[in-house]
Amino acid sequence: MLSFEEIKSSLEHAGQSHVLQFWSELSEDDKSTFLVELSQLDFNELREHCERAAESAKADHSATAADQQIEPVSSEFIGSIRKSDHTALTGWENEGFLQISQNRVAVLLLAGGQGTRLGVPYPKGMYNVGLPSSKTLYQIQAERICKIQELANAKHGSKCTVPWYIMTSEFTLDPTKKFFQENKYFGLDPSDVVMFEQRMIPAVTFDGKVILQDKGKIAMAPDGNGGLYRALVDNKVLENMEKRGVEYLHVYCVDNILVKMADPIFIGFCVSKGADCGAKVVEKAYPAEPVGVVCKVKGVYQVVEYSELRPETAEQRDPGGELVYSAGNICNHFFTRPFLNEVAQKFQGQLKQHVALKKVPFVDREGNLVKPTTPNGIKMEKFVFDVFQFSRKFVAFEVLREEEFSPLKNADGAPLDTPTTARQSLLAQHYRWAMAAGASFLDAQGKALPPRPRVTRDEDPPAVCEISPLVSFFGEGLEQLLGQKVLTTPFLLDENRAKELLQAQ
Numbered sequence: 001m002l003s004f005e006e007i008k009s010s011l012e013h014a015g016q017s018h019v020l021q022f023w024s025e026l027s028e029d030d031k032s033t034f035l036v037e038l039s040q041l042d043f044n045e046l047r048e049h050c051e052r053a054a055e056s057a058k059a060d061h062s063a064t065a066a067d068q069q070i071e072p073v074s075s076e077f078i079g080s081i082r083k084s085d086h087t088a089l090t091g092w093e094n095e096g097f098l099q100i101s102q103n104r105v106a107v108l109l110l111a112g113g114q115g116t117r118l119g120v121p122y123p124k125g126m127y128n129v130g131l132p133s134s135k136t137l138y139q140i141q142a143e144r145i146c147k148i149q150e151l152a153n154a155k156h157g158s159k160c161t162v163p164w165y166i167m168t169s170e171f172t173l174d175p176t177k178k179f180f181q182e183n184k185y186f187g188l189d190p191s192d193v194v195m196f197e198q199r200m201i202p203a204v205t206f207d208g209k210v211i212l213q214d215k216g217k218i219a220m221a222p223d224g225n226g227g228l229y230r231a232l233v234d235n236k237v238l239e240n241m242e243k244r245g246v247e248y249l250h251v252y253c254v255d256n257i258l259v260k261m262a263d264p265i266f267i268g269f270c271v272s273k274g275a276d277c278g279a280k281v282v283e284k285a286y287p288a289e290p291v292g293v294v295c296k297v298k299g300v301y302q303v304v305e306y307s308e309l310r311p312e313t314a315e316q317r318d319p320g321g322e323l324v325y326s327a328g329n330i331c332n333h334f335f336t337r338p339f340l341n342e343v344a345q346k347f348q349g350q351l352k353q354h355v356a357l358k359k360v361p362f363v364d365r366e367g368n369l370v371k372p373t374t375p376n377g378i379k380m381e382k383f384v385f386d387v388f389q390f391s392r393k394f395v396a397f398e399v400l401r402e403e404e405f406s407p408l409k410n411a412d413g414a415p416l417d418t419p420t421t422a423r424q425s426l427l428a429q430h431y432r433w434a435m436a437a438g439a440s441f442l443d444a445q446g447k448a449l450p451p452r453p454r455v456t457r458d459e460d461p462p463a464v465c466e467i468s469p470l471v472s473f474f475g476e477g478l479e480q481l482l483g484q485k486v487l488t489t490p491f492l493l494d495e496n497r498a499k500e501l502l503q504a505q
């Protein structure tokens, strides 16, 4: 740890001496905590970071350079569930399962965010959207891993593992760890769940001064989901992957309740195409939808984030009336380990810093805590997809929104992407699976519920039917359990119920 004097002079060099303005008012305990925190800073980096933030604050963000020289990707370039025949899909799926069965596939969860929009003080993955089972996002994801391992084993007679790498931040590491411990890792082997922490960086005022959130505490924020690449190095995660023989990574964001963990079709597609990097997309629902778009900028594949796409670009339509920029990023990426390695070693320092103007609570000169009502601070973030430009072979793969994308972003009350819409999408999907397997439903009074074959993701299905991922990963194997069955709503198909149904045959 550095001494007070060392810290003081380093802060002066970095142009940040105001950080210690309340030093004399701090208790001895607070002083030592603050010293520990400050000792961890790299002061050269801090200086650069603050200067860069101040420069970006001066730039005009309404028309960022990102969407200049932008071109859409042609639809022929994008692999697609909808446009591929059964043989192609089965081929990719088989390839994916083969890789999984050989322990070459891992999933990597990006879970360092604060969930500000959702407005909960705990990690988003711990959120329970109100399903009959009360399962949280973390539990659903864990069970999908259990199931995909089981399916690969059944196909190949293997005993495989799909390790789960979880990137957390200072905000989410401890509660996530505790939650997993309390829930016995939801049946997974704890040694196959590898949690690591991304870095935090200071929030800075528009004139490049670090913000104090308390007299003895700097306002820090995670460095964005693109902090992944540095965190992989900091925490020696790539070595861990190599030791396990992991070659392919499915990287995803915590908030999508429909995420298809280690999706064999997507993995198989990317592997068959010889890709080192890939992205799943869905057709954008409307021009202002808050999803990034996969496109080309100056001839290079990349994602332009929704916050950086001008409305007039987002609204462009082709002569057929379709959105020109319609390949919506759902934050499901494929990377080979060698590609991640190369990025981490060579390129992660070059990743673009994106600027977010935020309301950051701070202490004013008089030491009063102020909660600003307009943005007063800059948080710099890196984006996970900004490495696409370094790919030698990039592929995009379009999947069906109603089967694979329903993110939890906002609190209930907002029109979209809420706990209610997440729950509805999952229950609509499970209802469709049950109907496709040949089930029919009665209401609580025993009256037949007329089937509704096309339930969309944002409406309540006629019957509540939840299917545990431990029973079915993606609708498979249900004919045997539910075919010709008359079920009463609400119906919860968990492993016990599945056993009873099998025994009753």
Ligand SMILES: CC(=O)N[C@H]1[C@@H](OP(=O)(O)O)O[C@H](CO)[C@@H](O)[C@@H]1O
Pocket: 225, 253, 290, 291, 292, 293, 303, 305, 306, 328, 329, 330, 331, 382, 383, 384, 385, 407
């Ligand atoms: C930096 C980043 O990964 N942004 C992603 C991510 O957005 P957030 O608003 O950060 O949750 O998830 C979106 C899909 O839910 C995706 O469209 C977008 O591009």
